[in-house]
Amino acid sequence: AIDSTGPAHCLGPDYRPEEQKPTATVSTEIKYNNVHILPQTAQLIALLTADFIFYSNRIIRLLVEEGLNHLPTIERTVTTPVGRSYAGVQFQGKICGVSIMRAGEAMEQGLRDCCRSVRIGKILIQRDEDTCKPKLFYDKLPDDIADRWVLLLDPMFATGGSATMAVDVLKSRGVPEDRILFLNLIASPEGVTSFAKRFPKLRVVTAFVDQGLDAKNYIVPGLGDFGDRFYTL
Ligand code: PRP
Ligand code: URA
Numbered sequence: 001a002i003d004s005t006g007p008a009h010c011l012g013p014d015y016r017p018e019e020q021k022p023t024a025t026v027s028t029e030i031k032y033n034n035v036h037i038l039p040q041t042a043q044l045i046a047l048l049t050a051d052f053i054f055y056s057n058r059i060i061r062l063l064v065e066e067g068l069n070h071l072p073t074i075e076r077t078v079t080t081p082v083g084r085s086y087a088g089v090q091f092q093g094k095i096c097g098v099s100i101m102r103a104g105e106a107m108e109q110g111l112r113d114c115c116r117s118v119r120i121g122k123i124l125i126q127r128d129e130d131t132c133k134p135k136l137f138y139d140k141l142p143d144d145i146a147d148r149w150v151l152l153l154d155p156m157f158a159t160g161g162s163a164t165m166a167v168d169v170l171k172s173r174g175v176p177e178d179r180i181l182f183l184n185l186i187a188s189p190e191g192v193t194s195f196a197k198r199f200p201k202l203r204v205v206t207a208f209v210d211q212g213l214d215a216k217n218y219i220v221p222g223l224g225d226f227g228d229r230f231y232t233l
Helices: 042-049 053-068 103-114 161-172 189-198 226-232
Strands: 008-010 023-025 035-037 073-079 085-091 094-101 119-127 134-140 148-153 180-187 203-209
Touching: 042 053, 042 203, 053 103, 053 180, 053 203, 053 226, 094 103, 094 161, 103 119, 103 148, 103 226, 119 161, 134 161, 148 161, 161 180, 161 189, 180 189, 189 203
Parallel strands: 035 203, 094 119, 094 148, 148 180, 180 203
Antiparallel strands: 008 023, 073 085, 119 134
């Protein structure tokens, strides 16, 4: 997702002098506060610059870890091995993952690595190659999904049509909008802006808002077809 025409930024820790920091293209800023963009660190930009499955898995792990920070917690005090008490927190409420197939399935392992035995639902939505409109083929979701926080998974967010359709499915099953967290690797500014406006209570956690869409509604500079690159190329 690096291109010389995007917003440029010096990368590296604060203590390092500016002249020793490399410059790179960072995420486009988005003004909606229900869109959370991962910190544009040297590590994240290096992962976004690199090639492909191993590094996308690492970004997915960062997204899941950040997504978990948006879940509610309650206070919990424990006694440490040396007999002192520590005032901490624990997560409150049940979660599940829902992947938008096919590419969203690539994010399931990252979720399972962080949340042991997490339930995972599936929604099969495919973007029509000519019209770019999403088509819903299938869904299979946990019966009690209305009582859970939902981590919705899809690495690519172009026009936003597929994610919007998936959210409509979740809402039709009784999941309140404010209990959906959409975890995404790369978004287009137009897609994420209209989505944030349409679902103001839903939270988006993304690694990078890229520069735009091309004539075929692919994200640019982008990374091409994520599903093809992850599964078949
Ligand atoms: C891709 C991607 C998203 C969607 C994004 O899936 O994984 O689901 O397109 O585009 P949109 O925001 O314009 O809807 P695709 O339908 O190509 O299927 P795949 O996951 O099988 O590759
Ligand atoms: N789907 C992808 O995989 N990539 C894009 O850029 C757009 C849709």
